[in-house]
Amino acid sequence: MNDILATDLIYIFVFCMAGLAFAVGPFVAVYLLAPRMLRTTQQKTGQAIECGMDPIGDAWIRYSAVYYLYALVFVAFAVDVLYLIPVALVYGREFVVRDLVELSLFVGILSLVIIYAWKKGVFEWKRR
Structure with a gap:
């Protein structure tokens, strides 16, 4: 022991x-x-050195808030897909109909998130 x-x-x-x-x-x-x-x-x-070259101009670039929302949606769906792959492999062994309903609900809720983001204009890249 x-x-x-x-x-x-x-x-x-x-x-x-x-x-x-x-x-x-x-x-x-x-x-x-x-x-x-x-x-x-x-x-x-006191400057940042990148690739052995002196920097030209200011290093701070302003990104639109839409960029961050787009990135957040991407990360959320990447994590969800990583969840779906093992679940899809395990499901379907005994309770096929129940498993199909559960996965359909999960994907349906994700689809609502995409529709919401689409309505809010997250996927539209407007130039200033």
Whole structure:
């Protein structure tokens, strides 16, 4: 019993260390691999350096609120599709009619969201 508990704790510890390595590893790699001259140039000028070229103009671009709404709708539907794929694979084994009704309700509610967004003008890109 104690051997199983110790083995489980080792697995949990290794999993946590791997997660920490994946989180901190990129920062350490960038610090070690970044050219030293680039760091001092950036500190002197106070500008963002991208691709080794000096920036031209202002970096702040104003996007319309419609862009963010469009992106939000896209993310919501991407998550819903990720939910639908495994559900569709599991459903249909015993209660076929009930499963079809449940999936139809889910997709119907999603369709109402698209219709609402369409009526609000989220999908219209108007230029100023």
